Amino acid sequence: MTTPSAVSGRPVAPPNGWTDPPCPVARAVDLVGDRWSLLILRDALGGTRSFTDFQRGLGVAKNILTDRLRRLVDQGLLERRTAPSGKRQEYVLTGSGERLFTVIVALRQWGEAHAFDAGETHSVLVDDDTGAPVPRLRVERSDGAVLTAANTHVERLA
């Protein structure tokens, strides 16, 4: 079963409309800026597919999980389909869902740097081929200069 969005790839506004229609940050936040949605997407990127496994991994109440999975399907981030075994339903990332990898990596790297005390250990995202931790994301110009909030600004298109 696929949603119209998952088929067409067109974005689906949330039921109450977009908070700030011309802003891509706000649209992204309208779609995924929710604690449980972000953690469901984290686990989906890690390979979780069944309701039971999401529930076990997150420890979230079933009614909340049901609601968030339905929203993510309605918005075209997950696709609900019958597992190859034919025995159960599973939730699989769509293309736009998969591309949230960068957002999840950005959250992870910020968390590693700013949400742990010196003595605390945390999980690490590792390159399958080399076994090395994934290098830090850098916002940079094509010549390699680092870009920050201090040397960039937002322009509204006409």
Next chain:
Amino acid sequence: MTTPSAVSGRPVAPPNGWTDPPCPVARAVDLVGDRWSLLILRDALGGTRSFTDFQRGLGVAKNILTDRLRRLVDQGLLERRTAPSGKRQEYVLTGSGERLFTVIVALRQWGEAHAFDAGETHSVLVDDDTGAPVPRLRVERSDGAVLTAANTHVERLA
């Protein structure tokens, strides 16, 4: 006025504790994975400092804005201080708040690609020096190979 967290740089767990303590994604989401918090941080990165300007920019109810600003101060992402004019309070990003720039850029770039129809225009993040749009973030190995959820995995440290 600064919080203990803003002074020491140590992370402050949310009142209900961490959802998934060893996971940096989950800790980041516990701290900033909320629609209004993310939009407040977006505007703070764009230079907004006063309660009035946050309220005008977001169109959020004052009680919600008050709550989210207090949480962001308590967690060391914003610092509340008296404006140089001495006349009003302002909210200024701490170092860890400023480093959420990468997260906000990742959300923006995902939104640009997946939350707009072909005919719709959106705001653009631009390099002050060149006037060019900020290039896309790439998760990549030191040799430039692209990393995705398919060729990375999460390892729990001992």
